[in-house]
Amino acid sequence: MAGLVPAIHVFIPLKSWMPGTRLVLGPAEGRTRVPGMTAEKALLSRSWHLALMTSPELEKDLRAAIRNIPDYPKPGIIFRDITTLLGDARAFRRAVDELVQPWAGMKIDKVAGIEARGFILGGAVAHQVSAGFIPIRKKGKLPYKRVTIGYSLEYGIDEMEMHEDAVQKGERVILVDDLIATGGTAEAAVKLLRKLGANVLAACFVIDLPELGGADKLRKLQVPVRTLISFEGH
Numbered sequence: 255m256a257g258l259v260p261a262i263h264v265f266i267p268l269k270s271w272m273p274g275t276r277l278v279l280g281p282a283e284g285r286t287r288v289p290g291m292t293a294e295k296a297l298l299s300r301s302w303h304l305a306l307m308t309s310p311e312l313e314k315d316l317r318a319a320i321r322n323i324p325d326y327p328k329p330g331i332i333f334r335d336i337t338t339l340l341g342d343a344r345a346f347r348r349a350v351d352e353l354v355q356p357w358a359g360m361k362i363d364k365v366a367g368i369e370a371r372g373f374i375l376g377g378a379v380a381h382q383v384s385a386g387f388i389p390i391r392k393k394g395k396l397p398y399k400r401v402t403i404g405y406s407l408e409y410g411i412d413e414m415e416m417h418e419d420a421v422q423k424g425e426r427v428i429l430v431d432d433l434i435a436t437g438g439t440a441e442a443a444v445k446l447l448r449k450l451g452a453n454v455l456a457a458c459f460v461i462d463l464p465e466l467g468g469a470d471k472l473r474k475l476q477v478p479v480r481t482l483i484s485f486e487g488h
């Protein structure tokens with residue numbers, strides 16, 4: 255495990271910056287101050303990804319609040335249904351609080367949510383961090399002038415859209431969705447936001463399916479990724 259952690263030494267006052275976050279391992283426990291190391295740069299490093307893992311208690315609670323539906327929408331897929339989590343006041347609140355907890359206290363201009371479950375979580379997160387909300391929608395749903403991006407689905411391609419004035423150049427944006435699988439949807443959303451000049455601070459998901467590589471895809475785009483629980487497989 256230790257072999258996974260590059261030798262990066264960071265000192266950030268964890269207690270004030272990320273209360274409740276479990277620092278898992280590695281040199282990022284750091285007692286050495288690095289000139290020029292900001293919280294955002296630290297969040298991009300692999301060791302800080304590990305440091306951002308959530309507590310086992312939180313994972314257990316959230317996992318219990320999610321309903322698993324085998325073979326939906328097709329054989330072999332386990333659908334991770336968050337409607338049960340949304341219906342549980344305590345779990346919903348915890349998920350929203352924890353999603354952006356590493357960025358709490360930083361200036362966030364907008365939260366962008368991906369249709370449709372990202373709207374529910376993203377709207378609550380936006381309220382929580384006193385930011386505006388941007389809907390990223392499937393093609394043909396937004397009424398004003400739009401920017402559009404195509405992305406690959408398992409079968410074929412699709413398009414997503416944003417209003418062209420939804421974000422101003424340089425605005426600090428956090429992207430939210432319920433789940434990241436292959437990362438195709440979130441990658442397209444990041445590209446769409448960047449097309450309009452957004453500074454994408456992070457992408458946050460309740461659920462990660464790490465075997466599908468989506469979170470790594472976003473990290474390759476220099477986007478720090480926050481996920482709360484992960485499930486094996488698809």
Ligand code: AMP
Pocket residue numbers: 331332333334335368369371431432433434435436437438439440468488
């Ligand atoms: P992807 O683009 O492959 O990362 O897929 C992510 C999008 O598809 C998210 O908006 C999810 O809501 C949805 N999704 C993908 N796989 C699942 C799954 N197993 N259970 C629930 N939603 C899923």
